[in-house]
Every structure is written in C-alpha cells, then in structure tokens.
Amino acid sequence: MLSGATEDYLKTIFSLTRDSGRAGTKDIATKLGVSQASVTGYLQRLAGAELPLIDYRKREGAALTEEGRRKALRVIRNHRLLETFLHRMLGFSWDRVHDEACRLEHVISAEFEEKLDALLGYPTHDPHGDPIPGRDLDMPINSRIALAELEPGEEAVVDRVSDSDPELLSYLGKHAILPGTRLTVKAVSPFDRNMKLCVEKKRGTIVLGPLVTRQIFVERNA
Amino acid sequence: MLSGATEDYLKTIFSLTRDSGRAGTKDIATKLGVSQASVTGYLQRLAGAELPLIDYRKREGAALTEEGRRKALRVIRNHRLLETFLHRMLGFSWDRVHDEACRLEHVISAEFEEKLDALLGYPTHDPHGDPIPGRDLDMPINSRIALAELEPGEEAVVDRVSDSDPELLSYLGKHAILPGTRLTVKAVSPFDRNMKLCVEKKRGTIVLGPLVTRQIFVERNA
C-alpha cells in the first residue's frame, strides 16, 4: 500500500505535468507546502524503488511512470468521488469539500470507492466541474479556456472552477457562478483586465478581476 | 490534533478499562498488534504531555483522564457512525465495516461527523448493536450478559455481537443471528458448553460452541 505522502506527491506531479512535460522540484514543494530539500529526497526515494512510480532526473524534475499515472488517477478518482458525495449527500458547501476529501482519499478501500460510485449514480464531474476518472481510469478532457481569454460580446458556459481557493469558491457560489452557468462578456477594461459579466438570468452584472477570471474555465457558446 | 496512533491507544485503553479499572501494557499491546516495549514508551509519552490524556503508573498500567475519555468517546462515536453509514447507505456487509471504519475514523472532521449523524437520522446503535455515543458523548449502557450464561429454557433477544472477528460475524449473519433476533436456549451440553438454540421464526435450530456464545450479548426476555 502507498502512504498518504506518496499519494500526495503522485497527485501533485500528475497535475503539474498536464501542461509542462516534467514537474520541477520547486513547484512540487510549493504545491505540497514542504521544503524543496524534502521534495528532492522524496523523489529520489520514489524513483529508486523496486517498481518506480516516477522517472526522476537530477535538475530536470519528475514525470510519472505508467504505474505512477495509474496510482495518481486512482487517488484523483477517490478525491472527486468523495467531493461529490460530501456536496450532494452530506450537504457540504462546495468550498468545504476539498480539504475533507484530501484526508479521506488516502484511506478508502477499492470496495468503498466502487460502492460510493454506485450510490452516486456513477457521476462524471465533481462539484467544481472537474471530470471524475472512470473505473477504467479514463478521464475526459476538461476545458482549458480561461474566462479571462474571452473578448467582449462572447458568450460562454462555465465548465469548471479551480478548487484551490475556498474563499474564491465561496464568493463565486454567492454570485451563482457554477459549472453550467451561462455568462456573457459585456466589457473588458484595457489595463486591469477587469471583466464585466452578465450572469445568466440573474438580475444585474458582476465585475471580476483577472486573478478570478483566470481560475474559471469555460466552453465558448456553440 | 491527535495522531491516528494516539487515537488508537485511547480507544483501546477505553475498552480495556470498561471492566478492570486499568489497562495493562500487555493487553494494550495485544489489541493494537504492537510490542509491549512500544506500548510502554508510548504510554510514558502520552502521560508526560502538557495536557495528559492518560494517567500512567509504572507496572500498574494506564487509565484515561477526563480529557482522554472525551477524546476516546469522540473516536468511538466516529467509528460507530461510520460503521452505520457503511452498512446502511453503502451496503457493506456487517463483517466488513469494522476495518474500513478504523481507517476513516481518524480523518473525518467534526462537520463530517455532524452531517453524517443527521443524514443517518441520529442513530443510537451501530450494525453490531453497540451503542453510539451522542453529541454530548453520553453512551447508553449495553448488555453485559453473554449468551453463554443462559440456562436451558431461557429466552433472550440479541443485543449486540462482538465486532472483533469478521469470520464470526459473517457466520452469524448467515444464520440470522443479529441484534434484535429472538433466541430460545434448547439445551446446553454439560462438558463442552455447546448450546442448542432455536432462532426466532427460522426453521430449525443451531448449535454454537462457547467461543461463539461468549461473543454474543443478550437481554433476558422480559
């Protein structure tokens, strides 16, 4: 069995290698909240194991092996199933599910995972709109288009919202900006990139800064 | 926050001090599956903390302080709520809930505990019949009368079954011996203490040895 720490490293490397091909020591350290030296040590250990979960090269960072990728996806699947459960069945607000799921994801059995999946009706997306890998660990591709990239006049539907900042989630929730919400870009101020948005059928508009609009991912209106 | 190990020690000491006033090093070691030396060391550390959770005296074993008792009851509450959830909502069989709950009990938040309690409708007993401490950590007293103590002719209702052996639970489950099941003692063989029982409305009888009948606790028929 993998330790919780190992699972956290795998999850982090997985998400960092979505864009760049390799995850750097510093980025991993920042995401995990540990020192760079700790990361170097841990990566060396992981890469030197019998069945290595990562491929690590000095000063070039880490990438997941096929085995590592599978383990990472299993943890991500657990995490997102749990988030969905916490939100839908226990009534946790969507800004509180992340931390709880981060602790639970390391201790549930495969049997728990399967039964929870069934109880929830085999959900495909978690409360933030992130896709849930299936039992086969296939994961649908999610939108990579940040709201910040849209031009005035464009319409879009919110696909997902970064789950990293609870404060942000709470704020957006209050303004009904959730996966599925339809938005229209009314204006973008030239220097600060503030965006004036019309939110679906809701009365009025809202202005969001670029730190926010870069955390919201959308599908351009078909 | 307490570590999982500390919570396990507290839980174990709690259950061992139900009967005897103090928990001995050896019994704790056996229950936890660690060496006696580890237990001695751990108890010393726990007792020497700022706010000690246990009272430890050399060669006399450990007892919980009021604070330790409260923490122990919180863990037991988590454990039993989780067992109830696993059985009732996820459909785990009653012999599989214990191990899963043992891992989950250390990582759930107070918010999770409360919301789960509400979702389950504030249950008072877990699937084995053990009482669930309430939010105030009050715990109803459960039956201490082992089935093994009954005489031929007596009738009783199963109150709870020890959850320590999954094999036993599976076996008893197959024969419909669960909390609430009504039993009649038909005969007790004099030397081996085998007990011939009539199980409620079920066809036929069953013979159980003393290793089994000592794990089943009952209420004598009113």
Place this chain on the structure above:
DNA sequence: CAATGTACTTAGGATAGACTAACTTCGCTG
C-alpha cells in the same frame, strides 16, 4: 524463602518524512 514465570521496563536502533544550512548548476545579463 528461594526459584520461577509473567508482566513490564530500559536501552539501543530502524524507518518515514520532514527541516535548515550550505553548496552546486546553469541560464541570463551586462
């Protein structure tokens, strides 16, 4: 009351996972 067995403790050490401090690499800039 000495011998013995069981329960308990001490001493010394292992491992996982983290830290700080100090050093190395390397790309970029002037």
Place this chain on the structure above:
DNA sequence: CAGCGAAGTTAGTCTATCCTAAGTACATTG
C-alpha cells in the same frame, strides 16, 4: 565571459512510531 540569482542538491538533524534484546519486579509455589 564574469557574476548573479533562481532552482536544485547534499549533509546533517529532528520527531513519531515502531522494533529487538536484555534486564527488572513481583506473585506464586514448592
């Protein structure tokens, strides 16, 4: 191309939790 800064590594520690081996305390029993 020397120098600087950021990223990365090494070395040495620390804490939690466990271990084995060896010794101690105490009750029982001949």
